[in-house]
Amino acid sequence: MKYGYISLYFSHWILTHLQTANSKLEEQEVEKQELMKLVKENEKNILELAAMRQELDIVGMVHKFCSLEMEAEAKVAIAILQLKIKELECLLADSNNKVKELEASFESKCQSWTMKEKIYQSFIDFQFEAMQKLRSSSEAIKQEVLETQKRYSFEFNHLESKLKAVTDAAGNYHEVLKENHKLFSELQDLKGNIRIYCQIRLFLPGQTVKLSTIENISENGQLVIANPSKPGKDGQRSFKFNKIFGPDATQGEVFADIQPFVKSVVNGYNVCIFAYGQTGSGKTYTMTGPTGATEEEWGVNYLVLNHLFKVSQDRKSNTVYEVAVQMVEIYNEQVRDLLSSDAVPEACMHPVISTSDVLDLMDIGFKNRAVSATALNARSSRSHSIVTVHVRGRNVKTGTVLYGNLHLIDLAGSERVDRSEVTGHRLREAQHINKSLSSLGDVIFALAKKSPHVPYRNSKLTQVLQSSLGGQAKTIMLVQLNPDATSFSESMSTLKFAERVSGVELGAAQSSKEEKDVRELLEQMASLKDKIAEKDEEIRRLKSLRDLKPRIPQQQQLYHKFDMGKLCSSAFLHFRLQTDHQRLDLQKPTQGLKALRTDSTQPSTSVRKSLSSTSISPFPRR
Numbered sequence: 096m097k098y099g100y101i102s103l104y105f106s107h108w109i110l111t112h113l114q115t116a117n118s119k120l121e122e123q124e125v126e127k128q129e130l131m132k133l134v135k136e137n138e139k140n141i142l143e144l145a146a147m148r149q150e151l152d153i154v155g156m157v158h159k160f161c162s163l164e165m166e167a168e169a170k171v172a173i174a175i176l177q178l179k180i181k182e183l184e185c186l187l188a189d190s191n192n193k194v195k196e197l198e199a200s201f202e203s204k205c206q207s208w209t210m211k212e213k214i215y216q217s218f219i220d221f222q223f224e225a226m227q228k229l230r231s232s233s234e235a236i237k238q239e240v241l242e243t244q245k246r247y248s249f250e251f252n253h254l255e256s257k258l259k260a261v262t263d264a265a266g267n268y269h270e271v272l273k274e275n276h277k278l279f280s281e282l283q284d285l286k287g288n289i290r291i292y293c294q295i296r297l298f299l300p301g302q303t304v305k306l307s308t309i310e311n312i313s314e315n316g317q318l319v320i321a322n323p324s325k326p327g328k329d330g331q332r333s334f335k336f337n338k339i340f341g342p343d344a345t346q347g348e349v350f351a352d353i354q355p356f357v358k359s360v361v362n363g364y365n366v367c368i369f370a371y372g373q374t375g376s377g378k379t380y381t382m383t384g385p386t387g388a389t390e391e392e393w394g395v396n397y398l399v400l401n402h403l404f405k406v407s408q409d410r411k412s413n414t415v416y417e418v419a420v421q422m423v424e425i426y427n428e429q430v431r432d433l434l435s436s437d438a439v440p441e442a443c444m445h446p447v448i449s450t451s452d453v454l455d456l457m458d459i460g461f462k463n464r465a466v467s468a469t470a471l472n473a474r475s476s477r478s479h480s481i482v483t484v485h486v487r488g489r490n491v492k493t494g495t496v497l498y499g500n501l502h503l504i505d506l507a508g509s510e511r512v513d514r515s516e517v518t519g520h521r522l523r524e525a526q527h528i529n530k531s532l533s534s535l536g537d538v539i540f541a542l543a544k545k546s547p548h549v550p551y552r553n554s555k556l557t558q559v560l561q562s563s564l565g566g567q568a569k570t571i572m573l574v575q576l577n578p579d580a581t582s583f584s585e586s587m588s589t590l591k592f593a594e595r596v597s598g599v600e601l602g603a604a605q606s607s608k609e610e611k612d613v614r615e616l617l618e619q620m621a622s623l624k625d626k627i628a629e630k631d632e633e634i635r636r637l638k639s640l641r642d643l644k645p646r647i648p649q650q651q652q653l654y655h656k657f658d659m660g661k662l663c664s665s666a667f668l669h670f671r672l673q674t675d676h677q678r679l680d681l682q683k684p685t686q687g688l689k690a691l692r693t694d695s696t697q698p699s700t701s702v703r704k705s706l707s708s709t710s711i712s713p714f715p716r717r
């Protein structure tokens with residue numbers, strides 16, 4: 096038992112020890128596992144540490160590199176900054192200088208402004224003083240104006256009664272003007288429908304021998320011509336015309352004697368102006384003027400049209416005028432339109448509204464003539480050039496239409512040709528010229544004798560001019576003379592032709608009874624003109640008084656009492672006629688002719704006749 100107890104005790108002890116050993120083993124096992132774990136962790140940490148060290152090396156290297164780079168950049172930046180500091184220092188120095196300069200200029204400006212201020216102050220003081228003076232003088236003027244208004248009020252009280260008297264007088268004025276026109280026409284009729292003016296050409300600059308045939312020129316139109324080969328009275332021959340223009344006469348002086356006839360064209364008459372004379376005697380110069388003429392040198396053609404436009408402009412409030420121009424040449428009995436190259440049966444009519452239109456058209460015409468002249472050897476001297484001006488005037492109040500036409504003719508050279516010396520073409524030319532000029536003389540002569548038969552059809556020239564040579568038509572012949580002694584026989588022939596044309600008519604006009612009539616008519620005209628001038632003056636004075644109205648409001652009511660309508664319709668303003676040239680279309684030249692012909696207003700029989708047989712219609716169809 097004891098042994099049992101001991102063995103049990105041992106066994107228990109052993110068991111306990113075994114259990115303790117077991118638990119220790121287990122603990123050791125756990126510890127071992129933990130150790131293993133720690134070892135593994137340690138290994139892992141070592142690996143991580145190595146990786147971190149490697150990373151640290153890289154970072155260190157990068158850091159070193161960056162540091163170096165930054166160091167270099169810092170050096171550059173420092174250098175730049177130093178430069179900038181230097182620049183800024185310079186700028187600072189500059190701006191310091193500028194500040195000093197500005198301070199100096201500011202100082203001087205301040206001084207000048209102070210000066211100016213002083214001047215302005217004194218100026219303002221002066222102005223203020225002047226204003227004070229003005230104020231007091233304006234007070235004085237106000238007083239004066241009030242007094243003037245009172246005076247005007249008094250004048251206006253009388254004006255109405257005076258205006259009434261003037262309106263009545265103006266009513267008669269129209270009648271007076273009509274009478275004036277009638278008297279002018281009668282005067283022209285008494286003077287004769289044919290006027291002969293003789294113009295002596297000057298010696299040309301190149302002429303060295305200046306032996307003249309002109310012995311004497313009288314104011315009364317008498318011309319004495321001397322035969323150089325027959326000295327003394329025997330060699331002299333005297334002629335009498337309406338007027339003689341000496342070599343010094345200007346274009347304007349010649350035109351002054353033609354001007355009244357231009358007026359009669361706008362009053363519905365037909366007028367023909369011829370330049371007649373031997374080649375080189377100055378026909379073209381008188382009719383056209385020299386090449387590139389200035390306004391003072393303008394020939395009759397331009398002056399006439401210029402005046403025509405002026406008259407139509409003056410009458411524009413009463414009459415609307417339309418003007419159209421044609422230009423033809425007659426050469427060897429053939430008529431050619433100088434303003435158109437188209438082959439048309441009639442010469443083109445070109446509407447014109449101003450002198451510059453006319454200048455342009457005539458330039459074209461003369462160029463066309465010149466072209467032919469070059470081609471056919473001085474053809475222009477051997478052809479007649481005719482500028483025809485058609486005028487149609489319509490009275491805006493009554494609707495009455497007047498037609499007038501004007502022919503401006505530069506005739507071919509009138510010199511005779513020795514038939515034994517020329518042949519062929521030149522002889523034919525001379526025969527045609529001779530025929531047309533002598534038929535012109537015959538027609539004028541027949542008209543002057545009032546012969547029942549007028550030989551218009553003997554030449555193209557007289558056919559073309561038929562409507563403007565008969566009846567009420569007026570003719571002016573500008574006889575051109577070359578004063579040179581070598582032209583004596585041609586001058587004699589020219590003058591004899593002119594004498595033949597003028598002699599009969601002047602004979603009639605110069606009878607003593609008619610001379611007395613003319614004198615009386617002239618006196619009547621002069622007194623009528625004086626009366627008209629007086630009325631004009633009175634109307635002008637009254638109008639100027641009326642124009643003062645807006646400045647005097649107190650007079651307004653009184654002013655409106657005057658019936659200005661009545662005054663406007665009075666004869667005074669009646670004479671200011673209207674021209675409305677826009678109605679003709681310049682783009683289409685022939686429209687003007689149609690317009691003139693298709694107007695529904697019927698012209699009087701004589702006018703209709705003259706228009707239908709207008710110079711254009713006999714033109715041959717080419």
Ligand SMILES: Nc1ncnc2c1ncn2[C@@H]1O[C@H](COP(=O)(O)OP(=O)(O)OP(=O)(O)O)[C@@H](O)[C@H]1O
Nearest residue numbers: 296373374375376377378379380381385475476508
């Ligand atoms: N009044 C004048 N003043 C200055 N020169 C003039 C005058 N009249 C004519 N002449 C000159 O005389 C020359 C002849 O004149 P113009 O050509 O006009 O004569 P014409 O009679 O027309 O001749 P044609 O029959 O050959 O055409 C021209 O050189 C012209 O410039």
